[in-house]
Amino acid sequence: MAAIWSICLGNLRRRKVQNSLIALLLLLSTLLINTAITVISNSENLYEDLHRETKGSHELLNLTTGLHDPQMVEKWWSAQKGVTASVLLPYKPLAGVIHEGEDIPNLYLYMMNTPDRPFGTDELVFAQGQETGHPEPGTIWIPTSLAYKYDVSVGDELQFKAGKQPLRLKVSAVVIDLALGGPFSTTARIWMNNTDYQHDLNSVQDTDSYLMGIRFDDYSQRAGYWERFESFLGTPFMEERTTFEEISAFYFIMNKIIGFVMSFLGVVMMLVALYTIGFTISDAILSNYKTIGIYKSLGLSSREIISTYIAQYSFLSLISLIPGLILSRFLSGVIIEQSLSFLKTDHSSTHIQGAGTEFIVGIGILLLILLVVWFYANKARSIQPMQAIRYGMSEAAYSRTTKRWHEERKRGKEFERWPVPWVIGIRNVTKNLKGSILMLVLTTVTSAVLVFGLVLLNSIYQMQETSPLWGYDSSDVVIMITNTSEFDREQVENDMGSDARVRNLNWIGYTIGVAPADQTRRSDPADSRAQSVNIPLTVVEGSMDEIGLASITGRNPHNRNEISIGINVSRELGKEVGDIVELYIEGEKHSFTVTGIYQSISNMSYQARVTSEVVHKLNRDAGYLNLNNIADSDEIVQELNDKYGTSIQAVKQQTLLDSVFKEAAAVLIIPMSILGLMFLLITCLIIYSTSRIHIRKEIKTYGIYKSIGLTSGTIRGALTWGIVLLSAFGAILGIFCGAYLLPGILRDLLSSYGIIKLPLLMHWTGISLLALLSVSVAGSGCWMASRIIRSNSPRILVTE
Structure with missing residues (x-):
């Protein structure tokens, strides 16, 4: 046992940089994985606890049109048991x-x-x-x-x-x-x-x-209650009805996005850590092949030698996992406090739950690490003492090495016409294949993280350019009617119609459409009875095309018997373009042909669009102005507010979008920045460590290069450019992953929120600069690792 601990401590002392790097990798991957799990679980727990404490509604009825007697509705529901x-x-x-x-x-x-x-x-x-x-x-x-x-x-x-x-x-x-x-x-x-x-x-x-x-009392029984309620009414419920899923959805959306990014990248970082552990153990066994042979000849068994690696990485894991789990509580608290700030009070603080989850995560990661260590350390079983002492490797490996040396001598003639620095750089990459693969993966992941963060944040900040694909309009100015009793619509239309700066003006109002139960295919998991569906309707007086409302399939409605439906309404009713939809509007039944399907983050795509001819009385909520020159928008807004300020509020469309989505950008910017910095740091450190290991192995060769006239700067530059070229390939792959692969996975997450085509803006200048940043960091790591070549004389290097 004393021999095992002695060897273990020796390994820890000799490989300080490698061990420190592996410990950091394990700490950060634990931090990310546990933070993601904690953020997702605690977001739901905090909301559900508060929902239970405040007796939160499972459904919210909004009675505005007088189609049902409010007192009668209240009396019926109050009389229901459960x-x-x-x-x-x-x-x-x-x-x-x-x-x-x-x-x-x-x-x-x-x-x-x-x-x-x-x-x-x-x-x-x-x-x-x-x-x-x-x-x-x-x-x-x-x-x-x-x-x-x-x-x-x-x-x-x-x-x-x-x-x-x-x-x-x-x-x-x-x-x-x-x-x-x-x-x-x-x-x-x-x-x-x-x-x-x-x-x-x-x-x-x-x-x-x-x-x-x-x-x-039992949420799964709601379908039965609604069936009895609508039987009591004699018609479907015609007013606005908001379900629990709609009430709660946006409390979780940001934390789901953050959790997805952190968990995905945490798993990637853990895989990198495990690969690094495997690479390090394999390298240690090969480097100490003769030493291990001597240990065996002195009586140490293979099991005891494997135990030295298990002890070493158990120690590294424990000193990494515990701080990682502790730090994850603080990071989780910051993210939850920011994303769920609306649930915070002055006299209470956010209580992070999940000590049991942290224990399970820690034990799971530790067991995974030990399994990888055991798998790679098992290679020590095949070491034969006599072969190890004689050859420093197995006899078969010695034969392969000798054969490869002769082949390389022949192949070396192919490089005679190449510049020497090129040969040194390429040889450094190709000879150190496992390390090169690790560097390639790291620069790919780092570039992907940076590019994905930029694309996501830029798309939110510049949402005005893609607002129709998020379910919004693309008008220049919006006139929100704040007081209908004092609003003079004819005067506004006359003023805008005679203004040469204004291209068109259209109006929008809202009402409720109800698809009866026989139209739907939704069923409760515990109850096969379908329910009627209350659908918020956007009612347009004018042209939806001029307003800028877009569809992902088909077109906007032009006639009174046409309708465009949100993607989640399409799913729930099982309707596609060309199908017939029957809705009750203002108590009357209407038949519509579906002309388009659109996506909208608002209302999670549980909505539809119709023309104003469908309703008898349109309560106009807003007017949408398009200008001949968008530069006039500030002036138009000021003039409208000065003249009609008591009855309207005129704002630019960009102002409306910012009021909603700058909040999302503010929540995302901190975790995305932290992730980007983490991966840049890890890339630099791992490339530094891997390059340092390989340079030490080849130190005699570099001494010979210096003795025949190559300067330290030339050799270091050749090694660095080889790594830069390798990382450039990784950066290209990272651009693809960050701009297309990760957004594709995120799109699947947002599908339930009504977004099936993620509208992203590619800022290629910024993407290129971030990719160059990851390449520069990789090159810096290699350059720093090669300082040993500069600090030693050729004679000492050759002697070593």
Whole structure:
């Protein structure tokens, strides 16, 4: 046993750089893998815990059109056993809010008449401010999605466009509104005092709209409840209905993307670490072949020699895995706090769960490492003491080496016409084949990480160029109607029609279409009964083509009997272009021919588009302007807001996109930057270590080169250019993987969110620069490793 520990400690001392590098690789791969698992599992756990604590809704009903009596709906659901129904939450819709003199764009408001608490479902959690039964007169509660995103604090004043004079209210509390306050939300519930609501919002809308939450004791039984409810109504439910999947989806999307990237790259880094371990053990056995033969001749068994490697890498694994698991908790906390910041309060911190998972991950990685070590160390069993002492290798290997030496002498004549530095660089790459493969893989992976991060972030920042493929329009200016009672549509149309800068103006409104149960093919996993599907409809007055709405298959509707449907509606109804879809709209049944299928990140593609002739009364929510010169957009926006500011909010389309997707870019930029720096560091260190090992093996050869006139700089440059050429091939492969392979895998992840064709923008200048960066890092690692050639004289090198 003493001999085993002595050999093990000797290996640790002699190969400090290699051992340190392997320990770092294991630490980082453990960090990435465990962080990915922790982020994904904790995101769902945090949401589900809060959803359970606040009695979160499984479905949210929005009663706005008067097609069903709200009191009757509330009474029926309240009477059902196994169902918790909220009280009716009256509200009036509004758009347009000002904070510190600046308009907050792209935000639709539900001005709530706050009832007595508890509501029954979706209880509010106070994140800032004092918890009270109702907002005091002149004050409001706002959701964290509004407060944190636009830096609104308790005590700040918000101005709402609710008439000729803005309605001024102070924020008395910030609350977590789980149902409507998720990431990327463009809707916010503003909780008002009853007196303020009754007095200040009379001009907004004559009648109240209502929200109502439903929570099932057994979620799998919801299909049966809905079947009975619609039987009670005598028709499908015609109002807006939001399911639990839609409510919760965007709480998880960013962490799923981050988790996917980290887990994928963590596995790649672990494979690199295992390959490096195998490469190092193989190299150590070959380098110490004669020594191992002597050990065996002195009485050490093969099992004891293998045990020295197992002991060595068990030690390295333990000193790497434990810090990796600890650091992953901190990194996970940072990512979760940033991506789920809307669930954070001033008096509570994010509690990371999963100690059991960390233990399983650590044990699993340790066992995998030891299995690889055992597999490669087993090569020591075949060492015969006499052959090892005589040849320094097996007799068969000695014969192959002698034969190869003669062949290389013959083949060397082929290189006589090549410049000497070229021959040195190529020979360094081809002779050290395993190390060269490792370098190629590393530069490929590093380039792929850098390119993928750039492509993803650039596509989000420049989303205006591909907005139709994300389900948005491509207009230049959007006119959001903030107060319908004061909005003068004819005046706006006349002004825009006579303005030479404006090319066209189209209007959009929204309503609900319902596909009856016999049209759907969706079934509950525990219940074969199909349900009716409530589909948000984008209703266009004008031309969808002019607005810039796009389809991935087919075209936009042009006539009243045509419809374009989102990809998830297509899946759920089993409809393709040319099929017939029957929908109830405003209580009437309509038949449509599907002319197009489109994708949209909004509503997860659970939506459709029809022309305005379908509806009897279109409530126009927004107008979409295209200009002859986009440079005029700032001027047009300013003029519209100055003239119609009490009833509209005019913004550039880029402003609307930024208000949603800059949030995504901010969440992604930290983990993607960390990953890029990690892989650059690992690439440099591994190439340094691998090159150093090979240079030490060939040190006598380089001494001979120096003795016949080659300078240290020439030799180092030749070695470096050989590695640069190799890494250039890796960078080219990395560009392909980062620009096409990784986005393809990510597209599969986003498919459930309604995106099946990922709209990416290739910034080829940036991609080329990042690929060159990975090549430069590889070259730097080799250049640093070759310093030993410069620091020793030819005589010493030859003597060695």
